[in-house]
Amino acid sequence: MPKSKIFLIFCIAFIVGVFFGRFINYQIMAILAMIFIIAGTIAFRNQRVLILAIAGIIALLGSLRFATDYRQNDLEQFYDQELVLQGVIVEEPDVRSDKTFLTVGKLIINNQQLESKILLRVSRFPEYEYGQMINFEGKILEPKEFEDFSYKNYLSRYGIDAVVYNPKIFEIEEGFGNPVRALLIQIKKKFTHRLEILLPEPQNSFLAGILVGMRKTIPQDLLDSLSITGTTHVIAISGFNITIIASAINWFLIFFFNRRISFILALVTIVLFVIMVGASASAVRAGIMGILGMLALNIGRRKNINNALALTAAVMVAINPQILHFDLGFLLSFAALMGLVFIGPILTQYFCRVPKFINFYLVPSTAAYIATLPIILIYFSRLSAVAIPVNVLILYFIPLAMLFGFLAAFLPYPFIWLAWGVLTYVLTVVEWASKIPWASFSFSTNWYVGAVYYILLIGLIWLWNQKQNNSQPL
Known part of the structure; x- marks a missing residue:
């Protein structure tokens, strides 16, 4: 089998694995990993079987990548709590006619650095800018799940795991974003x-x-x-x-x-x-x-x-x-x-x-x-x-x-x-x-x-x- 075709199979296997990562747990991944390893070891001299076994392992790595990313939520422990947070506006503010949405990352809660981001819904004015570091107080909420739409999953793809509506923002500092991106946005x-x-x-x-x-x-x-x-x-x-x-x-x-x-x-x-x-x-x-x-x-x-x-x-x-x-x-x-x-x-x-x-x-x-x-x-x-x-x-x-x-x-x-x-x-x-x-x-x-x-x-x-x-x- 040509090397280019083998490479294509491995790439597709990883993508397929990521897709199925949402539906299988770690135990199933472990069992499948053992099956693929055993199959590859037994049929080591059979190129087709060996390629399929390696593709299976690569697919499991894709599933593991999705599972670890999707289940990582640093803010889950703080749901429904009124807290004071510090963070940086890491995306261009989403300005609407009557409100603005701010994506805030690099969060610090109780001197603890978090990986998750949070979405703030604030009033239209005053205006906020990308790269500002803000201190704010508000109730941390889990994004809602609707019958035909998952707001939680919609935000999760951006790394956002919580929302705060109408927070009290009481301190703003400039210049904490990427200067090149800040210039492009301006x-x-x-x-x-x-x-x-x-x-x-x-x-x-x-x-x-x-x-x-x-x-x-x-x-x-x-x-x-x-x-x-x-x-x-x-x-x-x-x-x-x-x-x-x-x-x-x-x-x-x-x-x-x-x-x-x-x-x-x-x-x-x-x-x-x-x-x-x-x-x-x-x-x-x-x-x-x-x-x-x-x-x-x-x-x-x-x-x-x-x-x-x-x-x-x-x-x-x-x-x-x-x-x-x-x-x-x-x-x-x-x-x-x-x-x-x-x-x-x-x-x-x-x-x-x-x-x-x-x-x-x-x-x-x-x-x-x-x-x-x-x-x-x-x-x-x-x-x-x-x-x-x-x-x-x-x-x-x-x-x-x-x-x-x-x-x-x-x-x-x-x-x-x-x-x-x-x-x-x-x-x-x-x-x-x-x-x-x-x-x-x-x-x-x-x-x-x-x-x-x-x-x-x-x-x-x-x-x-x-x-x-x-x-x-x-």
């Missing part, structure tokens, strides 16, 4: 404030969403329209969205530079985008996946990118194993990227008669839709019937809106007029499509059906690849 704030002055609503909030991933100020009716038309991804910082935008930039630059230089400039654009949105952990993950998506679309032989994709996913999951269960953005982004890599080439052949300028977005939109369909139905219980045509109609213009909007912050005229025109077109298409009676309808399913769907999809992809390999001349 640049982002000044940039978005500049756009607020130049553009009216809803164009301004929509541009902030597609440029820096800010969706808190987007009107609810526009968010509903984006959801109905299956275009919410354009305001999300995801690997798929970054890949699509970078591909469009790459296609545009080819008219001015050779293919290699335009490709490199497109990759540089991804890095600059991640920096511009503040270089948060989710943005960095999306940027890495976007770069891999670009490589997948530009490398002629798909197998050259398979191991890179598997390794990247394994490393991301190893760093934060909870994203595999509780980060819907990661699941959608990675599934869409897999669709680009494995389903895209199939659709390209079937859509060969479609004009290239339409295919440029038709193929990736359709591939991503097929790959993410079960996840969308499981989590949102809604199916958009207009997602593919609407994406084809607007995705050409999203990179233009980003380009004109970015330039308008430094040279308002004529770029602010161009940005307004492009944004108005996109919003008009989305709003018009969302009013079609059959644009979206309820349709729910579960992970059992989803598993069958993905097994059948993988089988069809495998059969197509076998057919392609058999048809190649010797």
Whole structure:
């Protein structure tokens, strides 16, 4: 068996192990570990059995990684207690219209340093900044569990294990965050404030969403329209969205530079985008996946990118194993990227008669839709019937809106007029499509059906690849 294939098996085994780590306990892990060790020892000379045994052990390491991370909660012992704490605001404050959420880490309680983070809900004013060290008093509460939503798991993926509502903050000191990240956040704030002055609503909030991933100020009716038309991804910082935008930039630059230089400039654009949105952990993950998506679309032989994709996913999951269960953005982004890599080439052949300028977005939109369909139905219980045509109609213009909007912050005229025109077109298409009676309808399913769907999809992809390999001349 080739070493590259063995490496791919080990990476997938670790990811599968992390997934099952939520459902098995330490005793089962110990029993399985003994079985794999015995099997590997007995069949040491049988390469296939030995590889499977090692893959099993690697999977158990993944399960152990999830279990130890998920069960670590330093704040559990302090639930329902009124305490005085000290900590540092470790993320950019999440500012809403009437309140602000602060993620506080580096906590100290009774001279004890804790690993867990805590989420504070405070009033809109006064304003707080990333990197401030605060002393506060409040009641530490366990995040609530709802019938169809686990707020505890939602926060746990960020390392947050408790919440405090309306704490009393009585001491603030500056300069305890990463200075580079603090500078990036300040640049982002000044940039978005500049756009607020130049553009009216809803164009301004929509541009902030597609440029820096800010969706808190987007009107609810526009968010509903984006959801109905299956275009919410354009305001999300995801690997798929970054890949699509970078591909469009790459296609545009080819008219001015050779293919290699335009490709490199497109990759540089991804890095600059991640920096511009503040270089948060989710943005960095999306940027890495976007770069891999670009490589997948530009490398002629798909197998050259398979191991890179598997390794990247394994490393991301190893760093934060909870994203595999509780980060819907990661699941959608990675599934869409897999669709680009494995389903895209199939659709390209079937859509060969479609004009290239339409295919440029038709193929990736359709591939991503097929790959993410079960996840969308499981989590949102809604199916958009207009997602593919609407994406084809607007995705050409999203990179233009980003380009004109970015330039308008430094040279308002004529770029602010161009940005307004492009944004108005996109919003008009989305709003018009969302009013079609059959644009979206309820349709729910579960992970059992989803598993069958993905097994059948993988089988069809495998059969197509076998057919392609058999048809190649010797």
